[in-house]
């Protein structure tokens with residue numbers, strides 16, 4: 001073979017492998033039921049939470065509200081301030097650790113059941129099925145020329161998807177503003193510009209991602225699909241086809257005369273797979289799990305339900321496709337699939353998860369109602385007064401994290417009380433959720449200044465049960 005013919009023989013691979021639209025078939029089974037239950041719970045939470053009232057003395061009476069204007073996040077009784085950014089960092093770390101932990105244990109469970117892309121795609125497929133019918137009817141409709149029926153059914157399906165996408169966007173915006181006020185304003189044109197932008201962007205992205213792109217988001221755009229293999233081990237449970245059982249020694253074969261019962265098939269060397277293709281038809285990413293573990297598989301378990309249905313109908317045991325580990329499938333004496341959690345990687349993820357969650361809860365539980373910080377004015381660092389004493393200046397910031405106005409006393413510790421001067425402020429008052437910055441001067445005699453390297457400000461809330469906050473700072477005299 002010469003070089004040119006060898007080059008010509010190389011097949012060009014298309015940019016997108018799947019150019020045939022995936023039209024999935026519906027299926028019944030425990031994984032489908034679980035997916036539907038997760039969907040119902042997730043949608044109920046997402047769409048109803050902004051409408052849940054919650055009594056509070058400051059801020060809107062909405063259970064979950066990310067009030068960007070006031071720089072406060074209301075999460076039921078918890079109020080989160082920008083200073084609590086550490087909580088967000090911990091939350092992201094916990095989410096990552098939880099994802100790694102579940103992936104190490106049972107593969108892409110997140111993708112198959114909980115990911116937003118999966119949830120919305122699943123809903124849009126249900127809409128298509130409701131309006132256009134089951135898979136054969138949808139395929140027929142797709143192939144037929146554009147006529148009144150096709151325009152009506154396609155238009156109604158996509159119209160409904162756009163409507164769901166629109167309400168998804170509206171709901172998302174409701175998390176950032178008082179929902180009962182936002183909705184009428186949105187429709188009478190008096191809502192904030194940011195509200196309209198959010199709704200438009202979310203409507204477009206939801207419709208494009210779940211209504212048009214669907215599995216391409218999972219297989220081409222999602223970075224997690226690419227690096228999930230790092231978390232996989234031979235013991236990780238994943239949706240897998242039992243090739244030994246399915247293929248036998250003579251391969252899979254459709255039932256035919258003399259190949260109807262399991263005994264007949266086994267006698268002729270054929271495996272339990274009757275090559276019906278049901279597992280492929282239900283797959284939302286359009287793959288054939290019989291080709292082995294593939295990065296496109298989102299572990300949704302629908303092919304398990306499909307195959308179990310077929311196995312029931314032909315009188316073979318269930319589990320030809322099942323959650324199992326690579327190691328168990330390859331074993332000469334496989335045991336019932338089980339979660340092998342006693343592995344260093346899984347235990348490591350679990351430890352990280354538990355420690356991070358503990359730190360977060362401890363931090364939330366031990367938060368003070370008042371936070372304070374002190375910054376020394378550095379230009380100049382100190383001033384020599386005419387009587388020889390030394391002056392340092394400070395900016396004291398007091399954050400009132402309670403839901404009511406708070407009064408404070410400011411004192412010093414480690415230096416004489418009369419060294420502190422905050423001007424003619426009769427009372428330090430900070431409104432709920434607000435920060436107050438006040439300027440303080442500290443004057444020490446030459447001798448005291450020589451002997452003082454640091455001292456503390458004490459911020460004392462006047463409420464009896466509130467704890468004072470002590471902030472150490474430096475005193476400079478040379």
Ligand code: SF4
Pocket residue numbers: 239279282283284285286287288289296297298299300301302303304
């Ligand atoms: S192969 Fe099975 S588990 Fe994987 S995505 Fe397809 S239907 Fe879901």
Ligand code: SF4
Pocket residue numbers: 241246272273274275276277278279280290306307308310320321
């Ligand atoms: S559903 Fe089961 S029997 Fe049918 S093709 Fe898939 S693996 Fe084979």
